[in-house]
Amino acid sequence: MANIKMARQQQLRRTAYHEAGHAVMMWFFALDIECIDMRRTATNYGAVETESLDIENWIRESQASGQSGKFHAARGIMIFLAGLCAENRAHENSPAWLQNAVEEYSQCRHDETHDLSRVWGIMAACHPDRKQGIRFARVVKKWVDEAFTIPELWAAVESLAKIAMKADVLDGPHAFQIIQQAVGWNTSRNAPYVCAGPRWKRRFQRFAVTTKKT
Numbered sequence: 001m002a003n004i005k006m007a008r009q010q011q012l013r014r015t016a017y018h019e020a021g022h023a024v025m026m027w028f029f030a031l032d033i034e035c036i037d038m039r040r041t042a043t044n045y046g047a048v049e050t051e052s053l054d055i056e057n058w059i060r061e062s063q064a065s066g067q068s069g070k071f072h073a074a075r076g077i078m079i080f081l082a083g084l085c086a087e088n089r090a091h092e093n094s095p096a097w098l099q100n101a102v103e104e105y106s107q108c109r110h111d112e113t114h115d116l117s118r119v120w121g122i123m124a125a126c127h128p129d130r131k132q133g134i135r136f137a138r139v140v141k142k143w144v145d146e147a148f149t150i151p152e153l154w155a156a157v158e159s160l161a162k163i164a165m166k167a168d169v170l171d172g173p174h175a176f177q178i179i180q181q182a183v184g185w186n187t188s189r190n191a192p193y194v195c196a197g198p199r200w201k202r203r204f205q206r207f208a209v210t211t212k213k214t
Helices: 002-028 055-064 070-090 115-126 130-147 151-164 172-183 198-208
Strands: 035-037 047-049 169-171
Touching (some): 002 035, 002 047, 002 130, 035 172, 055 115, 115 130, 151 169, 151 172, 169 172
Antiparallel strands (some): 035 169
C-alpha cells in the first residue's frame, strides 16, 4: 500500500513539473492559457488548457505572406517539448532518451494530442524535408534545455509545480501571476523571451526574414 501511495505521489510530481514546463514556456512567448488541469483522464495525467495553439496553421499563414514560418515553428516546438524537458530535469534523469525522441514519431503518431506528435506536425509544416526538420527540432530542443538553466525560469517552473500538486485545477491568470512573481522581469513592453537577453532576441529576429519567391 505504501509503495502504491509513493508511486502515485511520484507520478503527481512528474505531472506537475511537466505541465508547469508547458505553462512557463507559453508565458515565455506571451501566449495565454486557460488553466492547468491536474485531473487524470483516460488519456492524460494532466493538461494545460488553451483556446488554440494552431502552430501549423500559423506557419502556413506566415509562409503565404513571404516569411519562413520558423518563428512559429521554433516556439511551438519549445512549448511542446518543455513539458518533457522540465519533467526530466526535475527528476535528474539522463536526457539521452529525449535526444532522438522527435525521430520516434511512429510510437505516438496514433495520438494527435501527444506532445511528440505535435512536434512532428510542426516539423513537417515548416520543413517538408524530414532530415531538415529533425535537425531543426534538435537545435530547438537544446534551446529548451538552455531556457530552463536560466535561474528565474526554473524557479518559476518549481513554484508553479509545487502549487499545481495541491490543486485539481489552477486557472491561467493565477498560474501566470505565480510565474511572473517567480521570474521578476519587467515584461510590460516586451515579450519575456526578449527580456531573457540579447541572444534570445537575436535567435527569433532572424526568423522574420522574408523568403525568396521563385
